[in-house]
Amino acid sequence: MQQRQLPKQLMIEVEKCLIALLSSESDGTKIAASQAISAMCEHSGSKEFFNHQGIPQLIQLLKSDNEEVREAAALALANLTTCNPANANAAAEADAIDPLINTLSSKRDGAIANAATVLTNMATQEALRGSIQSRDVMGALLAPLRSANTVVQSKAALAVAATACDAEARAELRNSGGLEPLVELLRSKNDEVRRHASWAMTVCASDELMATELCRLGALDILEEINLSVSRKNxxxxxxxxxxxxxxxxxxxxxxxxxxxSNIIGDGFYDYGRINPGTKLLPLKDLCLQEPNDIRAILLVNSKSSDVSPPPSTEDKSSDIGYGRSISSSSSLRRASKEKTRKNSYHFSAGVGSPTEEKSEPTSGRNTALSKGTTKEKGLRKGRGKKEEEKVKEEEELITVPKWAGEGSPEKEWYPPFDPDFCVYVYEVTKSILPINSIKEQIEALAKYVAEKMGGTIPKDKLQDFSWELHISELKFQLKSNVIPIGHIKKGIFYHRALLFKALADKIGIGCSLIRGEYGRAWNEVKLMNKSQKGVIGGLPPPEVYLVDLMFHPGGLIKLKSREADLYRFL
Known part of the structure; x- marks a missing residue:
């Protein structure tokens, strides 16, 4: 029994001796003691022992003027805190965060890599992560991300993945210029660097703003290239x-x-059509500023308008104003003031949010002030003289000229074309379809609604006679753009209707997918439980997948693997 306890007793004596040596006046002794502690961390008992007596001394060594001492101390702390939350907490309690962040600017790559490892180990705990984030860790990680040393690159990318877990931290990373070097690490020939950079990319792409910026920097293209390689992908x-x-x-x-x-369509979504791998998708702004041509119309979903109110007008000048020249006063807004006074009272100036937001926000009473103001405005316009009408017309013409059109003037912020008709659709389905208790009945009602807005039922033998192409061409001419807001389309076929169904379904919380087929075909699929199978012993059966008919029998639900479904999806 005593023989078994002897090694443990000796181990304790060695551990105590090493702690004493950390306070030696000799830097060489401090380095050797730190390295010995690092080696002893392979034993869980030693990790537990140093929790109380070694960590504070090691943190003091991080403040040494000797770079080698700092490197050795950081290595010991890295090994002590790896897979050990108690030691990570002990380090935080001993005020390790500031010295560790300062060590990230060390001249020795080993010290930087080890300090980044300790911070990563600490950041796995939410409370400690908040403390680390408050010390400008993102700015401190910028230089390590740009290091030429692959170990430092790898550990820095891992630290980003551990600390960029909330929007504020990601914003700090972006503002400090950390996204560019992170994207560049994806090009590394080192497997671990690529793997950790990809992990950090996954964390950073958790919100749309960051994802858009990462795509702009080329992250998506690099990742696509990596994933096409059998040896490089992970x-x-x-x-x-x-x-x-x-x-x-x-x-x-x-x-x-x-x-x-789970892919919820939001404001600003646009369907450009199919693109080949490696082909760049132009930003919506660039597409809106293009002159109309023979390309397939680009369908836009947008219920969000700029904060600029439309000028008073008795004319609908939609055919005279293109999107590229109507930033301050779009034709859609003027159409809204003229045609949608009654229905557009709920005017979503900040856009329509998530399905849960739609449910929590009352749909009635949104429009009282706006409707009264609009009615009053109509009365005033009615009594205007000819000179006043001409003055209003001149004001409109001035407003429609963007500020950036003048030489030397600052560029006006650009907004996507506002779609008041789609806003009305959202309001109407929220009011009439959302309250329906049955999901199946909600889907059927929404399908009928979409079909009604897009030209009604179309018999299969009359499909060729449905002149939707002419309608789309006229819209492109009127709007002077290839981009057409989905609400403008009154004669639509498969892919127009499927997009509108998906966009509205997402607004009211109906789960559905959107699939593109060939030759203008697109469809929605929904999952429903079969009532006849409820109560079956052995648990609930998987839901069945149905295709939603928006064309031939709007509201009909077709089993996916049926002949009827194939006839709907394929020519």
């Missing part, structure tokens, strides 16, 4: 690529032709 690169796509649904739908029920 599960983290695949996860990062999918995360970026899921926060850039316009690009995802163009590339893959598929949006799942």
């Amino acid at each position: 599960k983290f690169s695949e996860a990062a690529y999918n995360k970026l796509l899921n926060n850039n649904l316009s690009l995802k739908y163009s590339q893959t032709g598929y949006l799942s029920s």
Whole structure:
């Protein structure tokens, strides 16, 4: 029994001796003691022992003027805190965060890598992560991310992944210029660097703003290239690529032709059509500023307007104003003031939010002040003289000329074309379809609603006679743009209707997917439980997938693997 206890007793004596040596006046002794502690961390008992007596002394060594001492101390702390939350807490209690962040600017690569490892180990705990984030860790990690040393690059990228877990931290990383070097690390020939950079990319792409910026910097293209290589791809690169796509649904739908029920279409989404791998998808602003041509119309979903109110007008000048020249006073807004006074009272100036926001916000009483103001404005306009009408017309013409059109004037902030008709659709389905208790009945009602707005039922044998192409061409001419807000389309076929169904379904919380087919075909799929199978012993059966008919029998639900479904999806 005594023989078994002897090694443990000796171990304790050695541990005590090493702690004493950390206070030696000799830097060489401090380095050797720190390195010995690092080696002893392989034993869980030693990790527990140093929790109380070694960590504070090691943190003091991080403040040494000797770079080698700091490196050795950081190595010991890295090993002590790895897979050991208690030691990570002990380090935080001993005020390790500031010395560790200062060590990130060390002249020795080993010290930097070890300090980044300790911070990563500490950041796995939410409370400690908040303390680390408050010390400008993102700015401190900028130089390590740009290091030429692959170990430092790898540890720095891992630290970003551990600390960029909330929007504020990601914003600090972006503002400090940390995204550019992080994207560059994806090009590394080192497997670990690529893996950790991909992991950090997955974390950073958690919000749309960051995902958009990362795509602008080329992250999506690099990840696509990596994932095409059998030797270079990894599960983290695949996860990062999918995360970026899921926060850039316009690009995802163009590339893959598929949006799942969890891909919620928001304001600013546009369907450009299918693009080939490697093809760049132009930003919406660039597409809106292009002159109309023979390309397929680009469908836009946008219920969000600028904060600029439309000028008073008795004319609808939609045919005279293109999107590229109507930033301050769009034709859509003027149409809204003229045609949608009654229905547009709920005017979503800040856009329509998530389905839960739609449910929590009352739909009645939104419009009282706006309606009264509009009625009053109509009365005033009615009594205007000819000179006043001419004055109003001149004001409109001035407003429609963007500020950036003048030489030397600052560029006006650009907004996507506002779609008042789509806003009305959202309001109406929220009011009439959302309260329906049955999901199946909600889907059927929404399908009928979409079909009604897009030209009604179309018999299969009359499909060729449905002149939707002419209607779309007229809209492009009127709007002077290839971009057409979805609400403007009154004669739509498969892919117009499927997009509108998905966009409205997302607004009211109906789960559905959107799939692009060939030759203008697109459809929505929904999952429903079969009532006849409820109560079956052995648990609930999986839900069945149905295709939603928006064309031939609007509201009909077709089992996916049926002949009827194939006839709907394919020519």
